[in-house]
Amino acid sequence: MRKLVFHIFRYDPQLEGDKPRMQRFELNETEGMSIFIALNKIRAEQAPDLKFDFVCRAGICGSCAMVINGMPTLACRTLTSTFDTPEITLHPLPGFELIGDLSVNTGKFMRALSERVGSWIHDENANNISIDKLEERMEPALAEQIYELDRCIECGCCVSACATKAMKEDFIGAVGMIKLGKFELDPRDKRTSKDFYQVLGNEDGVFGCMTLLGCQDSCPKDLNHQTQIAYLRRKMLMALN
Secondary structure (H helix, E strand, O other): OOEEEEEEEEOOOOOOOOOOEEEEEEEEOOOOOEHHHHHHHHHHHOOOOOOOOOOOOOOOOOOOEEEEOOEEEEHHHOEHHHOOOOEEEEEOOOOOOEEEOOEEOHHHHHHHHHHHHOOOOOOOOHHHOOOOOOOOOOOHHHHHHHHHHHOOOOOOHHHHOOHHHHHOOOOOHHHHHHHHHHHHHOOOOOOOHHHHHHHHOOOOOHHHOOOOOHHHHHOOOOOOHHHHHHHHHHHHHHHOO
């Protein structure tokens, strides 16, 4: 049994006089221990005021995303046994409003991004749709393409790993392209290529991406960001013709 040493970022911006610091915790490793389990044990036994987020504990909600030994990823899906060293360092995701310690407000960011890019099906007849009417048929291959993009859990790992986003505050990032990409494919969305170009066809969209692929390297759902970004670039260039 190893003794794990955690170095955890601590700072509560709501607490007057508090300052950012790293705090050391020691913990005996158990079989199948994840970072999520370790954090709960630390909070239960050593630091009841430790702040971090979780909901599903199954890699579905994205709430427990944080920087683990320098890599943005999910605490619930990261086993302590994957690290050769017993020293584990935890930071909150950069690029988001800090709530406290390891907790950040990804929800506020994602909602604002959805409103900015219009992340919903646009149909002028949406208010007159009958709930008794059968849905339009869709080819299975197209439905699979849309589903693949819909697997994004909005954890924020791609945002934190994006060098372009770190330099350009208004860059929509991979998550914004994933959001819009699935509606660009969806035949139920009546927006044209030129409509999507208004959002994506600029330096804050697909043409600003430096293709360093930190988003793809850090995505816990293994989405193919490179293919999606390249596809949207082609579509935006075609929209100019």
